[in-house]
């Protein structure tokens with residue numbers, strides 16, 4: 434059912450109209466000294482040390498609004514849909530598939546999940562364990578008997594972003610005597626620069642592709658195999674230097690990779706939800722299998738929290754409904770993710786795909802065109818860098834940008850006062866965004882210059898900008914797993930309320946198909962009559978300038 438068909442949607446619209454001019458964070462806090470205690474909640478892992486504390490008190494919500502948002506969750510049957518996802522029903526309706534990334538990390542076995550392939554998950558994990566150990570303890574040797582010192586993950590989208598983000602976020606745990614490289618872009622520069630840093634005798638290529646048909650990945654893998662064979666000569670050596678992570682056995686073996694060097698996963702693992710699967714092999718090699726298992730465990734702990742916690746204290750639900758409040762009622766177009774942890778500098782990039790490919794849809798599951806906003810534009814970067822780049826617009830621009838601030842209590846690198854200085858910023862920004870600075874205060878600070886009205890106005894901060902603050906003890910593998918799963922389920926809840934299929938990605942197809950038809954034209958083959966005059970003009974410009 435479209436989101437607007439729920440009674441609570443209308444209620445929320447009314448609440449928005451009646452509160453939008455009067456609801457201020459300043460008043461909300463002034464009225465209720467217990468607001469922080471009431472509007473914050475902590476998750477602690479059952480099986481791991483994962484922990485996430487969420488302070489959502491700096492949001493433009495009162496009790497009535499929160500209650501209406503919770504009613505929306507109930508009316509949209511989010512809990513039923515969640516249970517259907519967990520139990521393996523084919524909720525990816527357009528592709529007729531189950532959505533079972535939770536089965537990849539069901540480390541306790543508490544989730545009862547039925548689908549072809551689920552029973553094989555432990556077997557693949559065991560394979561990953563043995564293989565990653567063999568690379569790390571150097572018992573796996575290259576064709577000249579040397580241990581592996583370069584690992585190149587070749588993949589794109591979900592077969593790249595997860596491994597890149599996690600190996601960065603958990604760099605503290607990464608084995609430093611192996612260099613990890615990630616090649617995604619079809620631009621030859623990407624592979625060329627990586628190959629310059631590698632030696633064919635000690636390089637392992639991990640070809641990561643769910644479909645094993647993705648143009649970028651297959652082209653980069655072919656280029657790498659050619660480069661490797663220039664030195665190794667004999668094709669039989671490929672077995673020691675190329676492995677594949679895929680659902681497509683036929684295409685993998687046709688490429689020349691031995692089936693026993695293939696790590697399987699299944700069509701019920703969406704690309705952007707696949708770092709928990711064989712796609713995580715580079716992560717397991719980098720941080721060690723035990724840590725990879727902790728990553729899975731932390732995510733599993735959030736899966737259990739999402740399943741078993743009442744919606745009022747359910748972290749993914751809270752983050753989802755707050756997002757909907759701004760996205761659909763306040764008209765916010767974007768959402769910023771701002772981790773105050775340098776290791777997490779790729780977290781927002783990762784969730785650009787995670788969120789935008791999941792919820793960037795305008796057709797409901799029933800085939801109707803939505804008459805409301807769906808997925809926000811996700812962006813962000815690690816603090817404090819963002820402060821010196823784009824925070825100006827968040828503070829004083831004309832757009833409302835809800836933000837998530839994320840920081841760990843403990844750093845992996847306690848040097849001097851760095852961490853407390855970092856955290857003072859992570860705390861100062863949401864405070865400034867929420868409460869701003871009024872004209873009176875500015876005038877007081879300006880003293881004699883207060884007569885300059887323009888100057889006064891330009892120094893006023895309107896405040897009332899909503900933020901969440903997410904605090905973890907430390908970015909350990911388990912806590913990172915929990916954070917990722919938290920956002921995954923937030924995306925799920927929003928998609929469920931918007932009544933869209935968060936698990937297909939039809940919107941990326943058209944450009945791919947067109948690129949295939951344009952490629953021969955860039956070789957001067959065929960005519961350009963089927964293209965617009967603009968694109969045809971550009972093709973001809975290219976052809977007349979190409980050397």
Ligand SMILES: O=P(O)(O)OC[C@H]1O[C@@H](O)[C@H](O)[C@@H](O)[C@@H]1O
Nearest residue numbers: 590591592642643644647704941
């Ligand atoms: O893993 P594959 O099959 O090579 O796909 C890579 C990516 O391909 C993109 O086209 C999809 O939009 C992504 O969802 C996917 O992650």
